[in-house]
Amino acid sequence: MLKVQISQQAPFQMDMEFECLQGELLALVGPSGSGKTSALRAIAGLIPIKEGTIKVDSEVWLDSAHDLSLPAHLRSVGMVFQNFALFPHLTALENIGLALPKGALTKDAHELLLDMQLEDLQDRYPHQLSGGQCQRVALARAFARKPKVLLLDEAFSAVDYPTRMSLYEELIKLRQRISIPIVMVTHDLREARLLSNRICILDQGKTLQQATPDHIFSSPRNARVAALVGLRDIYSGTFFKLPEHGGSPHAQMAKIVCGHASDSIELMIHDKGRLPNQTEVKWVIAGQYVALSNVASNEPNTLCGSIERILQLSEISSVKVRLPSPLHQMHLELSTRHIQELHLEVGNTVYLKLDPDGIHIMPVYSDLKHKYAQKQKKEQAQVIGAVILAAGQGLRLGGVPKGLIEIDGLALIVRQIQELKASGVAEIFVVTGYYQEQFSKILEKYHVHLIHNGCPERGQASSVRLGLEYIAKHSSHIEALLMVLSDQPLLELADIRQLIEQFKTREYGHFLIPIVNGHRGNPVMLSKIGLGLILAKNNDSVVRTYMDEHPDEVVQWETNNLHFTFDLDTLESVHEFTQISGLVVKVPNSG
């Protein structure tokens, strides 16, 4: 077995770990510059590696910890190069003979030539051979050493298609006879899928995923892998957990919501319990999990679309289906016969049933380096405060303190305080106005700072300003601040955590605002510096006005989560909330 582990920053970055079993063919796949060929050259000992280990069975070829690096000519590898790399001054037989181990006889070289059907060409020089013949000689030369590892560096890319096919056959035959680890570098995904037992995806010198071809193509670890393995249809959505129904944990379902509220599409998937609720995800589905039909269906996970293009490629046809807007399109490869049986033509309406088993979801941030940096940012401790704005008169509800609307017997503002505290918010500041007494009474036991706005008629901006000034004066240790409206009933722990994570992992600016389907959401988050910037401006400046004036300091977080925009502003919205949540909502008496 070949085991490779390389981790170095210079002279070029490599962070790879993969293994290849006896008789197994591992394909290294990745874009140009991903380090595929470097990995191969590192195994062969053709480039120096500062940190890492390379082991073949019990032999150690590289162990940087013990300052051990076997020279290239002592590593028992056979290598086939993209451009054949046959020695031009030697005949085919001499090329093979040169690689024979000490003590081997010329008849061994003859046998290899015979195996490769090159016996008549043994005295020819490379320039007298065709591309396919050259590559056969190169393969025979690679096997001449009786290597412990065979390395193929885009070995089949310089020959035409029919030759490549016959070389594939030669390789498959050789593998049946000689059971050694084979590592192949290729750009050609079909080649990787056809020949390899396992595929290792590399990008920027790093291993992204290593698995069987079927697994990688149906379950890429992240969107980058999906793109690298040529999956054209990568969709975005939000993952939502569904209430448990008490069945087997394997049958636990979840849903992905794609697109905006009005034209969103929901798809049922199996919940493997790996992702938190409301995670932004990318998702893909392998072709074998999509059933195409021209019979109308209302079954779950069925999408209606129209055929935009059919490309007939002999036995297989590529079909492009136009789908509703959040998904846009899907490419399918179907047998031409199947298409003919269904009488499919461009413009036909079709129904695609997506098997929940085949829908593979990937969290958006999956790049390892990015993930690590984000993790560090997420875990960075910050003292976070929250300002709940509860000074309003609630006129649209007939003049009621909206924060005191009872949901299942608990005041909305109390629910918000509980959720905020549970999410790690250190201090909560409630700005009251019209209904100061009611709020004071109910919040007595919740250890919050109560700030009274004596002139609530001056509008919400005055409450915001008052809250910020109070914090600057009395709670200067607060490092980041949430500006919460007291009438957001859906805001819960997960939403607040997600918002705080987004704020912590932002790349720039001092403000973050959730944008839901193009609408500004709440709460807005700002840093201590942001707070200082607002207060340094004139008396009329509050969070919203400052953000409008300085858009480059504002991070807009696009999300589909409606919790950030839903509020109890009118009786209609209260009614809607009652319907959605199924909870008992009691609006206090007006006035």
Place this chain on the structure above:
Amino acid sequence: MDWQAFQLSISLALCSVAILIPFGILLGHYLARSYSLWNQLLKAVFALPLVLPPTVMGYYLLVSMGRDSWLSQIYVFLFHEPLAFSFQGILLGSLIFNLPFAFIPIQRALEDIPEELKDAARTCGLSHWQSLFKIELPLAWKGILSAVIMTFAHTLGEFGVILMVGGNIPGQTRTLSIAIYDKVQGLEMGSAGLMSIFLVLVAFGTLLLTQLLATTKDQKPKAYL
């Protein structure tokens, strides 16, 4: 025609080739391996004789062969005769002056060998030296032959350095070019002309051969054709 000078010139040229080509191969091989700053520095130092006036070269050589120099003292200690104004002296001068002609064509030819072939040699189990002798040198034959021709021809025609470190001692340091100068001084224009024609033919032949070598179709690796 001064046959003694002719014989001396041929001996000097053959000795220069015999010593310089193996050294040129080793130096060219070393310098072809990397483009590091150190290697660039070495290339510039070893190529200096190409641009230095022969009299400057001759002056430094003469100084280094002077009676009080360490080189001269070592030589006298070993061989009981002075280095300056001897055949060995002009041979040393010739070696130094011809060094660029010996190593540059070889270095260029070795650099032209595709890296993939060198890698292939190593993955075939050839050590560094085996790869040099079995793969790289056979592929660099044109560069080596070019170095031989250039070194030989250039030694035959060298005048300034030989005159400064060797003077004009018949049978010991008087080469063809010195003999031509000597004959002209003695107004023996016929003899000088004959020897000059010979050197013109050698120079022409050298250029012709190197041109032919440059245009000879090589057996390039298949994929690079």
